[in-house]
Amino acid sequence: QQPVQSPQAVILREGEDAVINCSSSKALYSVHWYRQKHGEAPVFLMILLKGGEQKGHEKISASFNEKKQQSSLYLTASQLSYSGTYFCGTDRTGTASKLTFGTGTRLQVML
Amino acid sequence: EPEVTQTPSHQVTQMGQEVILRCVPISNHLYFYWYRQILGQKVEFLVSFYNNEISEKSEIFDDQFSVERPDGSNFTLKIRSTKLEDSAMYFCASNRGPNTEAFFGQGTRLTVV
Numbered sequence A: 001q002q003p004v005q006s007p008q009a010v011i012l013r014e015g016e017d018a019v020i021n022c023s024s025s026k027a028l029y030s031v032h033w034y035r036q037k038h039g040e041a042p043v044f045l046m047i048l049l050k051g052g053e054q055k056g057h058e059k060i061s062a063s064f065n066e067k068k069q070q071s072s073l074y075l076t077a078s079q080l081s082y083s084g085t086y087f088c089g090t091d092r093t094g095t096a097s098k099l100t101f102g103t104g105t106r107l108q109v110m111l
Numbered sequence B: 001e002p003e004v005t006q007t008p009s010h011q012v013t014q015m016g017q018e019v020i021l022r023c024v025p026i027s028n029h030l031y032f033y034w035y036r037q038i039l040g041q042k043v044e045f046l047v048s049f050y051n052n053e054i055s056e057k058s059e060i061f062d063d064q065f066s067v068e069r070p071d072g073s074n075f076t077l078k079i080r081s082t083k084l085e086d087s088a089m090y091f092c093a094s095n096r097g098p099n100t101e102a103f104f105g106q107g108t109r110l111t112v113v
Helices: none
Strands: A004-006 A009-013 A018-023 A030-036 A043-049 A054-057 A060-065 A070-075 A084-091 A105-110 B005-007 B010-013 B019-024 B031-037 B043-050 B053-057 B065-068 B075-079 B088-095 B108-112
Touching: A004 A084, A009 A018, A018 A084, A018 A105, A030 A060, A030 A070, A043 A060, A070 A084, B005 B088, B010 B019, B019 B031, B019 B088, B019 B108, B043 B065, B043 B075, B075 B088
Parallel strands: A009 A105, B010 B108
Antiparallel strands: A004 A018, A018 A070, A030 A043, A030 A084, A054 A060, A060 A070, A084 A105, B005 B019, B019 B075, B031 B043, B031 B088, B043 B053, B065 B075, B088 B108
């Protein structure tokens, strides 16, 4: 069963913040976040393992709430380069040999 | 920087024909994957491959699909008899191990006419 992402789309002005959520109805072992620009391959952002840890990558960070089976991606002080579609991929096995991706969140950052 | 390479970048084929999509994963990676993405939609898992055998496959990966690692570098996806609904972007990915960063290739756009 695929994870549910929200919002489906968001438009920001440069410098604004955004939060993208990824929820599952099933217990998860890990959540993987990717960004895909139009016409390009998905690019890895980070992995969150169960345990509720939070990770950071420059101005992009994420958390994983194991009890709620929800992960959130935080984009702070957004830049034009953040524009793209963000996908979460969920793993229920611990091996990540099969990621189930959400439908994506389209983010557009404007001047 | 090492990268996953895929060929061809675009393939047009007639319905019912066989196609082989080729991928060269990053050389020290052990786990290989095929995903597909229908235009404007989400990325869908097809199959994962480790130690010369399939680890997982999705419902999409039926008898018409097969994967091979014919030598030490290539990883191929074969579709035996293509259907119109097989038209999509096919991505190959690889990583070093479970729960490590997966690198995606640039994809092969398959168009079935």
